[in-house]
Amino acid sequence: MNGKFLLVAVNAKYIHSNPGIYSLKACSGELSDEVELAEYTINLELDLALRDIYRRRPAVLGLSCYIWNIRYIKELTEVLGRVCPGLPVWLGGPEVSYCAAEILERMPEVTGVMRGEGEIVFKHVLSYYAAGAPALEDIPGITWREPGGRIVENLPERPARLDEVPFLYEGAEKFENKIIYYESSRGCPFSCSYCLSSVDRQVRFKSLPVVFRELQRLLDQKVKQVKFVDRTFNCRKSHGLEIWKYLKEHDNGVTNFHFEIAADLIGEEELDVISGMRPGLIQLETGVQSTNPRSLKEIRRNADFSRISQVTERIRKFGNTHQHLDLIAGLPYEDYESFGRSFNDVYRLRPDQLQLGFLKVLRGSHMYDMAESYGLVYRPEPPYEVLYTRWLSYEDVLKLKAVEEMVEVYYNSGQFSNTMEYLLRFFPSAFSMYEALARYYEDKGLLGMGHTRLKRYEILSDFAILLNLGKRVACSSVLMYDIYLRENAKSLPGFRMEQGQYWERVRAFFRQEEKERRYLKGREGLSAKQMMYDAHVEVFPVDMELLLKEGVCQEEECAVLFDYSIRDPLHRNAGARRIALPQ
Structure with missing residues (x-):
């Protein structure tokens, strides 16, 4: 074999690894030095992947195929067939295992498909190219193209023993x-x-x-x-x-x-x-x-x-x-x-x-x-995603797609948890709440757009105002509470209550903490100004404990300390507690 057997993974994101190609190399035994690995992502410009593969000069190419990368791999394989004519190309993975013969018919650049689990199959294919044996017709688990073009589907290979x-x-x-x-x-x-x-x-x-x-x-x-x-x-x-x-x-x-x-x-x-x-x-x-x-x-x-x-x-x-x-x-x-x-x-x-x-x-x-x-x-x-069924129309699917976007942004992000819990009190069900929010986004032309986190808070505020969901002061307060749970924000929304009247008392609180360390423990040696970098005090016009627990809007001064050195290990929210500001 004049060159390496290059195994290529095209991952959905950089943070992903591909255990498939690592497993194949690990199972290559004495031939493992003949195997080289390369990982790219579907976001990489195709020409860059093509250039890298071409300059590696592989003797044989193997591509790991999944639902998220098959389009990329089809195009890559087609272009490789033009710049590297005669290069043997093998595919494997779930996206080609159940339609191997059809894949070979539609992709003339492909030599064969390794079906199902690949560890044993790959070692045989590697041996064929490195040592000339076994012959392809004797390798279970492959579908391959004979030199004359006839497609042959061999019997399946036995499953691997995982301990091996x-x-x-x-x-x-x-x-x-x-x-x-x-x-x-x-x-x-x-x-x-x-x-x-x-x-x-x-x-x-x-x-x-x-x-x-x-x-x-x-x-x-x-x-x-x-x-x-x-x-x-x-x-x-x-x-x-x-x-x-x-x-x-x-x-x-x-x-x-x-x-x-x-x-x-x-x-x-x-x-x-x-x-x-x-x-x-x-x-x-x-x-x-x-x-x-x-x-x-x-x-x-x-x-x-x-x-x-x-x-x-x-x-x-x-x-x-x-x-x-x-x-x-x-x-x-x-x-x-x-x-x-x-x-x-x-x-x-x-x-x-x-x-x-x-x-x-x-x-x-x-x-x-x-x-x-x-x-x-x-x-x-x-x-291969559903468009419609006997029970679910395409219009219904579109509505559910909009609901999905709302759930991803306002629930799964974890950035609006208290606000969504508060707003839920004004709807008959959670689904109806996300439906209403999706309709609002669609009416305003906001769906499918990349909004900043601050903009998402402002949209939610406007939504609550439009639908008259509780008292405005309650909604704006719980929104600000969620904002500060995540970070000591510098860019702030227009609905935030003016804090200027409390600045001197807040500064006095941190000067007091510099001396007493009543709330912000473990910060010995830090000045009041330094402590304000990883802690924040916000004064709300309503009792936040009552609002968050029971949804009751009782207007009174309520100062809350957000401590960013203490975070919930599951949701990464800051520690938050009510405090008394100096008078």
């Missing part, structure tokens, strides 16, 4: 400021019709000693975040429980671990372990998808929402774990009104993030096979 897959993340410096992806299992025991993981229902697990050894290496490296890619992390109770126990006992105080779970499978033992964890040690993602029983049955998702609710509320009360709940719009038997009910059901659980996603019809899934019977029309190109 080497540790991927040698050398922490390569992954600094990137998310680490880790798997302790493959496959999923459930059969959700929209998901490709349901194709492999035989779940395989890494043995716990191997998992502990590898996790400890990540803990020792003090990486920032590790995302488990296990499709349902806690599908085997003993496996998930022991890993959580290990992380709790070996917590380095820095690393955060993300898990996709089935919340209804969590029992008292797991809850007991989670309750004692450091705030921010783990975060949990649960795919609720819908609370419509008919929809859940149709998509073959057996989930107990009452149990999900109980577990989510218990964990929320622990105050130490970020929770992310998902919904999918466009499922069979879910119309606009039904989706609104599902939204309200999940919103009542107060997750830290509520993901409002739209159905993607993936090749290889049961949903793909059922699309016609559901009247399911979707985009023909990635991400």
Whole structure:
């Protein structure tokens, strides 16, 4: 082989890493020196990726294909076929595994596709180019093009044994400021019709000693975040429980671990372990998808929402774990009104993030096979997102898209939490509130635009005024409270109450703290002026404690100290407490 086998990943963002190509190289054994890796992002100008690949002079090229990068890869492959004619090009990944023959028909530059799991398949393909054996016709798990152009699809390869897959993340410096992806299992025991993981229902697990050894290496490296890619992390109770126990006992105080779970499978033992964890040690993602029983049955998702609710509320009360709940719009038997009910059901659980996603019809899934019977029309190109169904019109989808934008900005950002909680008191439901806000954005021509955070606060204020949502002084006060929870803002909105009359008393407060350290402890040696850099006092015209807890607007002077040296580890909000200003 005159050159390297170059494995290329095109990630969605710079902070992402691609475990696929690292796993292939790690499994190359004695041929690993023949493998070179390259990572780009979909935001990189195509000519720059093309130039880099061309100047590396690879002997063979492998590209990792996913729903988010396939367009980029198709164009890159086509251009490479012109500047590097004769270069063998192999594709792999979920976006090409279930339509390999069709991909080869549509992409004449491609030599072959490695289907499904790639570790064993890739080693054979690499050996073919490096040593001439085995022959392509003898390699299971590939679809390839013979020299005459005939497309051949070989039998599938056996699944990899996870304990035999080497540790991927040698050398922490390569992954600094990137998310680490880790798997302790493959496959999923459930059969959700929209998901490709349901194709492999035989779940395989890494043995716990191997998992502990590898996790400890990540803990020792003090990486920032590790995302488990296990499709349902806690599908085997003993496996998930022991890993959580290990992380709790070996917590380095820095690393955060993300898990996709089935919340209804969590029992008292797991809850007991989670309750004692450091705030921010783990975060949990649960795919609720819908609370419509008919929809859940149709998509073959057996989930107990009452149990999900109980577990989510218990964990929320622990105050130490970020929770992310998902919904999918466009499922069979879910119309606009039904989706609104599902939204309200999940919103009542107060997750830290509520993901409002739209159905993607993936090749290889049961949903793909059922699309016609559901009247399911979707985009023909990635991400194959739903346009409309028998139950949900395109107009409904557009309205839900606007609601999604509002939820992302005003709920999931965490920057408006108290304001949205206050405004919710004036609507029959959370869904109706976000509907109204979306209509306001559309009427004002504000949808789809990049607004500053300050502008978002001003828009929300105007929205509340227009709809006459409570007293204006209450709304402006809770908005200012949210602003200062996030930062000691210098650019301030026009609705802020004039503070000039309180300046001398605020300065007197900080001079007093310089001497007594009653509220701002741990700042010995700092002057009053220095303390004002990471603390702020705002005087509100209403009792903020009463307003935030009960929604009651009682007008009185209320001074609040925002301390930016003390932040909530989950939401990054400043410490806030009411104080008495010197007279």
